[in-house]
Amino acid sequence: MLAIKLAYRNLVGAGLRTWLNVIVLAFVLFMIIWHYGILDGWNEQANRDMQAWEVGNGQYWQENYDPYDFFTLEDSHAEIPDVLQKATVEGIVTPILLTQASVYPDGRIQSMLLKGIKPDQKVIAIPSAELNIESEEIPAVIGKRMAKNCKLKVGDITTIRWRDINGTFDAAEVKIVNVFDCNVPSIDGGQMYIHINTLQKMMQAPNEATMFIIGEDYDMSEDISGWVYKEFDFLMTEMNEMMKMKKVGGSFMYFILMLLAMLAIFDTQVLSIFRRQKEIGTYIAMGMTRTQVVSLFTVEGAMHAILAVIFIGIVGTPLLIWLMSIGMTMPAGTDDMGIAIADTIYPVYGAGLIIGTSLLVFVITLIVSYLPARKISKMKPTDAIKGKIQ
């Protein structure tokens, strides 16, 4: 208690230098909390969007389906089993049929993934209803990335080519009936959605599907022969890994920032122990034990962190809340990273993040303060009193 009281007096007495250190530390703390808040916010948003647009609450894959190997697509569809047929009717799942195809916008050839989806499905957010439109051409829906790449817009007509189940090439005209805007690149770039029945006919694979997406509000995980259940967490692995990498990448910068802040504190400590020898000698002459003096200097150093946390609490909290409300506009181009990313990311500051970061900064400051303070116990009090430089 005494050490804290004295340390506080000393720090406040030391004035400007203390506040500079506190502000540097508070800045680092703030940046870390804000940055990880953004990453957490992003993670949450990406999870939400991916669940809504792509993965649902898990999926069933036809046993041969491998999303990383397009060449298996030919063999990775099968007749819809009764259980899944029933679940589809009940709106619990929705089937998707996949095949490889090419599109010829402006005479260029571009390969893509052609996806058959039910127009009346409510499981994922793809605006499939318009696939029901009566038209001479096949109604198709694409995402904004695909639209941009192929320079296609609503109302455009273009040719697609695909192979049927016998390997024979065939071609047809499609008409873009909707371009949707979504934050999940993995269901957008290089993909086109058409009515599943149309695709089944085109592939000569009646009543077949490649995968089923389970609705967000439903649970289904029973074994179905010929189909493999993929749980939500599995489907999110890649995304979570990527987020982890981002956090590690960010940590490096904060490690450097933190190092600078710690150097400032270390320097202050070394300097003050050097400069304040006379004071240290006086403390000892007045009957403080060496342990007490070492603790006093350690607490003094560590108190920078406490003051920084208080500073963040007073000045940073409104700022963090404000930043949370306006979010961070992501620069154009971040989209190409392949992670679901919204135009504006709203940071999320968890209690764990704030307490954990503060505690970490505190512990590191404590260590950095203790190391030089330890030197005090080696000082000769008679020399220290005179302020002799050793």
Next chain:
Amino acid sequence: MEQNTLITIDNLVKRFPVGKGEFTALNGINLTINPGEFTGIVGPSGSGKTTLLNIIGSLDNATEGDAVVMGESTSNLSLKSAAKLRRKHLGFIFQTYNLLPVYTVYENVEFPLLLLNMSGAERKKAVMDALNWVGITDKVKSRPAQLSGGECQRVAIARAMVKKPVIVLADEPTANLDAANSHNILKMMLKLNEELKTTFIFATHDDKVIKYLKRKISLEDGKVVKDELTKVKGE
């Protein structure tokens, strides 16, 4: 050894390593100091006055011999016990004031009481009393840098005496004081010496102090050359 001896110094030798050799700062000191003495160690610069005070205050160790202070042999005292002895019973006044620069006058004087865990109200009274003794009540909020040398010295004296220690070790306490202030402070110390039986040990070559001493121990080249009881001025 007498029952009521406060300090017994027995064949004390202090050598400092200097370069490859050694320098003998104290060379076989024998002294006894009784409770309530108002003693001065006098002698020219470099004669070993400060060194002797430091050993009595267990801030430094004897090379040979021993100084027994309040029954504790300083040669065998653990660092912790030495700190306790200083905290409870000793008050230091340094040649160089050694005030804590970031503390106010009040906080400086309060400091030894904080170490004794004294309650707030008691502290306040004791601090104001001590500041009264040295006549510096008008500058309680100032910091040492804003004070003159003499004012600093008075604060240092107040700090040494605020806890009413058994022994006050005063190294040149009047070095920066004018005659009037020196006399006031010495009179006040003498009063405390008589009222509280506080033992004062000065290290000085200042005649203003020497005049007040009841006993004068003369040191030369680390040896006691004279030890005399003196007639105190005004008595």
